[in-house]
Amino acid sequence: MKRNQVLSLGLAAVMVLSAAGCSGGSKTLEGDTGSTAKQSEQGSKTEESKSAGASAGGVTITILNTKAGMEKFFEPAFEDYREKTGVTVEMSSISEGDSPYEAIQKRYAAGDAPTLAIMDCNDIVALAEQKALPLDGEKWVADGGDKYGVKVGGKLYGFPFSLEGRGLLFNRTAIEKTLGRKFDEKSIQTLDDFKAVCDELVAAGMEKPVCISKEDWSLGAHYLGLMYEEQDGTAKGAEDFIGSLKDGSGKLIDNARFNSLFDTFDVLMKYNINGKDPLAADYDTDNAYFAEGDVAFWFNGNWVWEVVSGFADSSSEFGMLPVVQNTKDDKFNTLVNAVGSKQIMIDKNASPEQIQAAKDFLNWLVYDKTAQDIVANQILAVPCFSTFDASPDNKLGQALKAYADAGLTFDQYNGLPGDHWSVCGGFVQKYLGGKTDRAGLAADLEGYWKSKK
Known part of the structure; x- marks a missing residue:
C-alpha cells in the first residue's frame, strides 16, 4: 500500500486542479487556480523590462503565468528559442494569494501589461473585448483551437493550453483482475450495462466497486452540471432550462434529464464504498481506493492523475467512461465533457512586433517538438490540439485525448452562478x-434558482 507515502498530495492539490478553473460565465470548471507561491527568477520583473518593448537583441515578449510550477519546465527552453528566433521570452508567475484576474489587473494598473497571459477561462471572457487580441485565422485554430478556445461575441480570444474532462473513471487492471477477463469499455452503453458489470464485480469479490466523493464541487459543479449541459447539448438549451426554473414553469421532478442522471446517481450510491457514512468520506482515501483497485469506478476527472499515479502501480491501466444513463438514442451515453482549462490571450495594445512574436510563440507551442515535449511529457498537460498526444505516462489524460481526437466530447455550460457548486452541491450532499429524497432535492434546487431571478 502506497497511500501513506503520498497523502500530502491529496485533497488540497486535487481540489485546486479540479474546482477553481472556470466558473460562472467561463468555459470550464475543471482546472487549477493557477496561483503559485513565488515568482520564477528568470521571470522576475525589473524596471528595465517593464516597458516590455524591444530588447537589445530584438523583441522581448512577456508571459504572465498563472499555472503553478510551469515556469520551471519552460525556462530552460527560452534561451534556445531566443537563439533561433531572436525573440527574448520572459515568464513571470503570479504572487501567492492573487487570483489570475487580480494579478493581471495589477499589471494593467502599473502600466506593465504582459504580452501574453495564461488565464482561467472566465478571465478571458471578462477581459476579451477590452484587452485581448482576436485570434481567428491563426494556423492552430483548425487543429483544435476553434473547438476549445474561448470565444466572446463570436470572436476567438483564447488559445486553449490544456484539456480537462470528467466522467466515470475506471481502473481497467482492477476490473480485469477481479473478473478474470478483458474489459471492453465500449460495451457500457447504458445504465443497465453499467449495473451488470458492477453486479459481476460484486459477485467476483469486489464488494463495493464504486467511489463517490462527498466534496461540494464534485457534486454541485461536476455532476449536477451535467443536468444543464445535457438538456440538449447547447448553451441556449441550458439557459432556457434555467429560465424555466427561475420563473417556476419548469419542474425538475418532471424533467427527463434530471431523473435519468439521478437514476445513475442512485446506482453509484448503491455500490459506493463510502456508503455506510458517505458524508465522512476522505478524498485522499478515495484516490487510494481507485488507484490501488479497491474500487473499479470513480466519478471524477483526468486532473486526478497527478495524485492517482502516486498510489497506483506503474503497470496499472486506467480509462474514462461517459456518465451513462438509461436513455434511448442519447448521444451523451457516448460523450465525455472536455474543455480547455487554461487559455492564453495576447495583449491587443502590445507593439506590432510583439504581437507577431506572440503569435509565433503560440505556433511554437502547437507545432514545435520541444514545446510539445514540455507540454505533454514534462507538465503532463493534455494537449487541446490534434498535432500531438498526451504523455504515455498520463493514462487518464490519454483516455480523455482519445475521446477528443474522435470528436466524442461536449462543452461545459458557462453560465452557472459563482455560488452554485457550494449551495447546490450542499443539496446533493443531503441526497x-x-x-x-429526490422530490426534496428537486425542491431545493428549484428554490435556489427562484432566488436568482
Missing part, C-alpha cells in the same frame, strides 16, 4: 447522505 447522498439520505437526508432528503
Whole structure:
C-alpha cells in the first residue's frame, strides 16, 4: 500500500486542479487556480523590462503565468528559442494569494501589461473585448483551437493550453483482475450495462466497486452540471432550462434529464464504498481506493492523475467512461465533457512586433517538438490540439485525448452562478447522505434558482 507515502498530495492539490478553473460565465470548471507561491527568477520583473518593448537583441515578449510550477519546465527552453528566433521570452508567475484576474489587473494598473497571459477561462471572457487580441485565422485554430478556445461575441480570444474532462473513471487492471477477463469499455452503453458489470464485480469479490466523493464541487459543479449541459447539448438549451426554473414553469421532478442522471446517481450510491457514512468520506482515501483497485469506478476527472499515479502501480491501466444513463438514442451515453482549462490571450495594445512574436510563440507551442515535449511529457498537460498526444505516462489524460481526437466530447455550460457548486452541491450532499429524497432535492434546487431571478 502506497497511500501513506503520498497523502500530502491529496485533497488540497486535487481540489485546486479540479474546482477553481472556470466558473460562472467561463468555459470550464475543471482546472487549477493557477496561483503559485513565488515568482520564477528568470521571470522576475525589473524596471528595465517593464516597458516590455524591444530588447537589445530584438523583441522581448512577456508571459504572465498563472499555472503553478510551469515556469520551471519552460525556462530552460527560452534561451534556445531566443537563439533561433531572436525573440527574448520572459515568464513571470503570479504572487501567492492573487487570483489570475487580480494579478493581471495589477499589471494593467502599473502600466506593465504582459504580452501574453495564461488565464482561467472566465478571465478571458471578462477581459476579451477590452484587452485581448482576436485570434481567428491563426494556423492552430483548425487543429483544435476553434473547438476549445474561448470565444466572446463570436470572436476567438483564447488559445486553449490544456484539456480537462470528467466522467466515470475506471481502473481497467482492477476490473480485469477481479473478473478474470478483458474489459471492453465500449460495451457500457447504458445504465443497465453499467449495473451488470458492477453486479459481476460484486459477485467476483469486489464488494463495493464504486467511489463517490462527498466534496461540494464534485457534486454541485461536476455532476449536477451535467443536468444543464445535457438538456440538449447547447448553451441556449441550458439557459432556457434555467429560465424555466427561475420563473417556476419548469419542474425538475418532471424533467427527463434530471431523473435519468439521478437514476445513475442512485446506482453509484448503491455500490459506493463510502456508503455506510458517505458524508465522512476522505478524498485522499478515495484516490487510494481507485488507484490501488479497491474500487473499479470513480466519478471524477483526468486532473486526478497527478495524485492517482502516486498510489497506483506503474503497470496499472486506467480509462474514462461517459456518465451513462438509461436513455434511448442519447448521444451523451457516448460523450465525455472536455474543455480547455487554461487559455492564453495576447495583449491587443502590445507593439506590432510583439504581437507577431506572440503569435509565433503560440505556433511554437502547437507545432514545435520541444514545446510539445514540455507540454505533454514534462507538465503532463493534455494537449487541446490534434498535432500531438498526451504523455504515455498520463493514462487518464490519454483516455480523455482519445475521446477528443474522435470528436466524442461536449462543452461545459458557462453560465452557472459563482455560488452554485457550494449551495447546490450542499443539496446533493443531503441526497447522498439520505437526508432528503429526490422530490426534496428537486425542491431545493428549484428554490435556489427562484432566488436568482
